[in-house]
Amino acid sequence: MLLRKVNVVDGALALLDDTGLDGLTMRRLGEALGVRAGALYRHFPSKQALLDAMADRILESADLHLEPGPWDERGMILAGRLRDALLLHRDGARVVAGAYTAEPHTILFGNTSAALLREAGLPPRQAAWAVAAVSQYVIGHTIEEQARAELVEGGSWPEKMEAFAELADDVARSAFDADPQERFAYGLRLFLNGIRHELTAAD
The missing domain is CATH 1.10.357.10 (Tetracycline Repressor, domain 2)
Known part of the structure; x- marks a missing residue:
């Protein structure tokens, strides 16, 4: 699957709903999306950058x-x-x-x-x-x-x-x-x- 920014944000929000903010980690998100956590950093250089994108989507x-x-x-x-x-x-x-x-x-x-x-x-x-x-x-x-x-x-x-x-x-x-x-x-x-x-x- 070609991983795009929008897919990462979608997956992060789904994981947020499932585990809450404390359970949201890049490793867990990578597992949920079927990729290594390192692949996520190609779209978001840090977890905070991902949270910023999630906040904007909200x-x-x-x-x-x-x-x-x-x-x-x-x-x-x-x-x-x-x-x-x-x-x-x-x-x-x-x-x-x-x-x-x-x-x-x-x-x-x-x-x-x-x-x-x-x-x-x-x-x-x-x-x-x-x-x-x-x-x-x-x-x-x-x-x-x-x-x-x-x-x-x-x-x-x-x-x-x-x-x-x-x-x-x-x-x-x-x-x-x-x-x-x-x-x-x-x-x-x-x-x-x-x-x-x-x-x-x-x-």
Whole structure:
């Protein structure tokens, strides 16, 4: 089989879904693709380069088309689509976290998000910072969300919850055992309210 870059990324994402990020090694990927690990380095000089390509493929699945409307509603939609893209793959958020990749779809997502905030009235520098802050929130929230899902699936979540016995029951439930989508939307609104305050202060 002629090994191409796209096949390597496809195989890496499939292995990621099967083993998680900690189980993703170049040796295992080579075995899954039926090649020696050295063959992978002809396409990707390092594992980090492969992770960058995987991160970009994950972001490629985020739909960037937005209907006209208020900037904050479109921002909520865009951030939600980023979360959805991260959730498509096991440990997807961990792959994207800290990638700092200059791959095409990663750049497109950042530029689209920044343009939305510039159109709303934020100066370019603040728009870039706001995009970074919101993206880091989405990624961080989704890392925790996926980690919790692993604990639930493995049956150890109740034991983890017992560790918070000193917290009031309503705090424990609200902070750790509430619906992830509901908590995500609440935190995102906090960020958007902060951006709205920046826009108002600039008027």
